[in-house]
Amino acid sequence: MLSMKHVSKIYRTDLIETHALSDVNLEVAEGDFVSVTGPSGSGKTTFLNLAGMLETFEEGDYLLDGENIKGLSDNRLSRLRNEKIGFIFQGFNLISDLSLYDNVEVPLIFRGLNRAERKKRIEASLEVVGLASRMRHLPNQLSGGQQQRVAIARALAGKPRFLLADEPTGNLDSLMARQVMDLLQDINKKGTTIIMVTHDPELARRANRNIQILDGQVSDIQQSQLTDMAV
Numbered sequence: 604m605l606s607m608k609h610v611s612k613i614y615r616t617d618l619i620e621t622h623a624l625s626d627v628n629l630e631v632a633e634g635d636f637v638s639v640t641g642p643s644g645s646g647k648t649t650f651l652n653l654a655g656m657l658e659t660f661e662e663g664d665y666l667l668d669g670e671n672i673k674g675l676s677d678n679r680l681s682r683l684r685n686e687k688i689g690f691i692f693q694g695f696n697l698i699s700d701l702s703l704y705d706n707v708e709v710p711l712i713f714r715g716l717n718r719a720e721r722k723k724r725i726e727a728s729l730e731v732v733g734l735a736s737r738m739r740h741l742p743n744q745l746s747g748g749q750q751q752r753v754a755i756a757r758a759l760a761g762k763p764r765f766l767l768a769d770e771p772t773g774n775l776d777s778l779m780a781r782q783v784m785d786l787l788q789d790i791n792k793k794g795t796t797i798i799m800v801t802h803d804p805e806l807a808r809r810a811n812r813n814i815q816i817l818d819g820q821v822s823d824i825q826q827s828q829l830t831d832m833a834v
């Protein structure tokens with residue numbers, strides 16, 4: 604369970620204060636699939652980065668599985684992140700001169716897993732995304748949709764409880780976007796909680812909860828309200 608209480612995030616530069624998130628109160632239950640929509644600049648990425656403990660915040664409390672992450676050391680934060688959270692991004696963020704196998708392996712090396720355990724996880728997660736037969740290929744030998752599936756495999760190999768996805772289909776045509784979405788739904792059905800930022804109302808409707816961010820304010824919306832959201 605992920606729980607934010609009165610969380611606010613302010614970016615301060617010399618003269619300007621940007622209230623990127625204001626008084627966010629939200630609980631995301633285990634097993635949920637949450638879409639996050641909202642106009643550009645409304646705070647979606649900031650929200651995801653806070654949820655993933657990539658950014659700090661000044662006000663409020665954020666409890667991840669009951670543990671208040673406020674005030675934890677960077678060390679503890681990165682351990683928690685490694686243990687519980689997987690990320691996928693719009694731009695895939697694969698390393699172009701490493702094979703698919705090696706791309707999925709990188710974060711597992713950081714986690715200190717031994718070679719045999721890494722191999723098991725890499726093969727299993729590439730299997731889940733349907734790319735086990737391509738593991739020696741380089742990213743640029745794949746389509747965009749396949750590259751995103753490798754990025755998903757990389758996230759899954761860490762066995763995350765929460766998968767945070769920032770516009771995961773933003774660089775894909777609609778067919779590939781739907782295929783990636785099918786995969787995310789399968790992963791969710793197997794128990795991983797997913798929070799996904801998207802501009803696409805059709806994909807957002809496939810989540811089982813929809814939240815909207817407007818000017819840093821987070822609220823639940825009905826699926827029917829998503830129709831007006833196309834950017």
Ligand code: ADP
Pocket residue numbers: 642643644647648693769770800802834
């Ligand atoms: P991401 O979640 O991938 O970071 P954001 O919505 O935060 O995407 O936007 C990242 C950058 O792209 C911002 O500078 C934003 O202004 C721009 N941007 C996002 N969506 C659009 C869009 N639909 N049209 C034009 N620019 C956009």
Ligand code: ADP
Pocket residue numbers: 614615621622623641642643644645646647648649650
């Ligand atoms: P979205 O993802 O919805 O496009 P963001 O979360 O990226 O929105 O940004 C929310 C607001 O915070 C925007 O006004 C943006 O300009 C501002 N912002 C985001 N990151 C920073 C930063 N590192 N420094 C200053 N302002 C930022």
